[in-house]
Amino acid sequence: MSLVIVGSLAFDTIETPKGRKERIVGGSCTYCALAASYFTSPGIVGVVGEDFPEEVIELLKKRKIDIQGLERKPGKTFHWEGRYGHDPNFRTTLKLEMNVFDNFKPELPAKYKETDMLFLANIDPDLQEDILSQVKKPKIVAMDTINFWIKNKRPQLVRVMEKVDVFFANDEEVKLLTEEINLIKAGKRVLNMGPSLVVIKKGEHGALVLGKNNIFGVLAYPCEDVVDPTGAGDSFAGGFLGYMDRARQGNQSDIRKAAVFGSVMASYTIEDFGIERLKSLSDSEIKDRFSAFKKLLSF
């Protein structure tokens, strides 16, 4: 089994300076799986309600995403409502309706338990831990989280972190988690908590990848029209892990390319609302933007 992604499938109501969208499809798992699908055929674990559109399920299938781990339950799909101001790096959560996500405790399909690459996207760390325990011999386990869990479930979060290889977080989260304002020091503290790699996403300022003996930085693609920043981080993780899954080596060169492909996918996601841009990218669009990053950063 290829990369398995656990996270949310959701309806998002989003307000940005470019407009407002009611109940469009989003969720960490959705963004991540779509982004990863350009590199590998991931499987997903998540839950949707009766109201989740069948055509999105069809889209996932069309993109060769394995949906055996996707449950449809009576009730409504998880709903998030948020607003972005003029600085796309900051958002306010206006509403959070867990709906079918409440009491979600999946039993992984047998083949998922054999996966050697698992991504625990942003969900309750208790749930992350439970799912991790079901996977037999994963070679790479990656995770993401948000401030909410850092503030409210730190002990559980720290326990999961001890068992993962790659930790994704944005700069604000890493600072909150480690109580350290210098990002390099903060990243090193994360490395002392378990992960062998920490990927710090800095929004419009790009991303830093820190390992025990390596540091790599990539700038964000210069985007003049950020339409909707939602899902950028999950798309980054999807591109990163999808590429790592395809590369199969995991050496320093692969890690660096993975971070650039992560940036490529994030840069497309923010060009339109929701998952719109991730629905039908072409391979050449991905290749072209990878080249654009080369051009942006070479000297």
Add this chain to the structure above:
Amino acid sequence: MSLVIVGSLAFDTIETPKGRKERIVGGSCTYCALAASYFTSPGIVGVVGEDFPEEVIELLKKRKIDIQGLERKPGKTFHWEGRYGHDPNFRTTLKLEMNVFDNFKPELPAKYKETDMLFLANIDPDLQEDILSQVKKPKIVAMDTINFWIKNKRPQLVRVMEKVDVFFANDEEVKLLTEEINLIKAGKRVLNMGPSLVVIKKGEHGALVLGKNNIFGVLAYPCEDVVDPTGAGDSFAGGFLGYMDRARQGNQSDIRKAAVFGSVMASYTIEDFGIERLKSLSDSEIKDRFSAFKKLLSF
């Protein structure tokens, strides 16, 4: 004549989380000239009072900086007092004593008027314009400014901008100047105001270099101990212009390397208070850090 730098020589009283220093030598011209001196032999235009230490003048001479344009006047040297919080990107000006800088209106030495590269560091735009008018046929004119002039002398500033080739500013200044929050759009607006190149310094997030048909980005060197951010921007400009002066070509490849050398010099400056680190760097230290940037950014 090589690169001519016009700006302030100063006493700075600085408070950072790492400590407090009273009346140490600083100033945009001082930082810029010292940084540039590792690449070329710049001339400087500025003014100091009777209290300015002779050993710093000796240091400038030792670094092959031409001081024919440096005046010593009766009275006290320009004095700035500021404080940085835990975020090195933000500082508060606590005191500003112009002293001998008041009514400073230099007549450039004859050989300076022949220079083909002029840097108008952060000073009153009226003064920048006056000095610019004294230089006969400069090939490259660069300038820097601060929020104070953008707010209080915009028409004069805009007039100088029309005549320069390279505009240095930090992200905050570019946004204020163009009233545009998106940095890429803001940079493009600056390009429409005169300069053919805009260098946007983003502190710990690095720098962007925008030309009409080119964009280059460099991350900041990952520094775990920012002791004193003062002079980072001026050191960047010094490294950038010093390298451009040495390279003499000014093609895209030179511009990119110049931005990296700018980042190299800034990264050393912030490792200690004031000009301490810039006093006696070795060529191999500069080369090593350039290589470190290559390693940081290559994929």
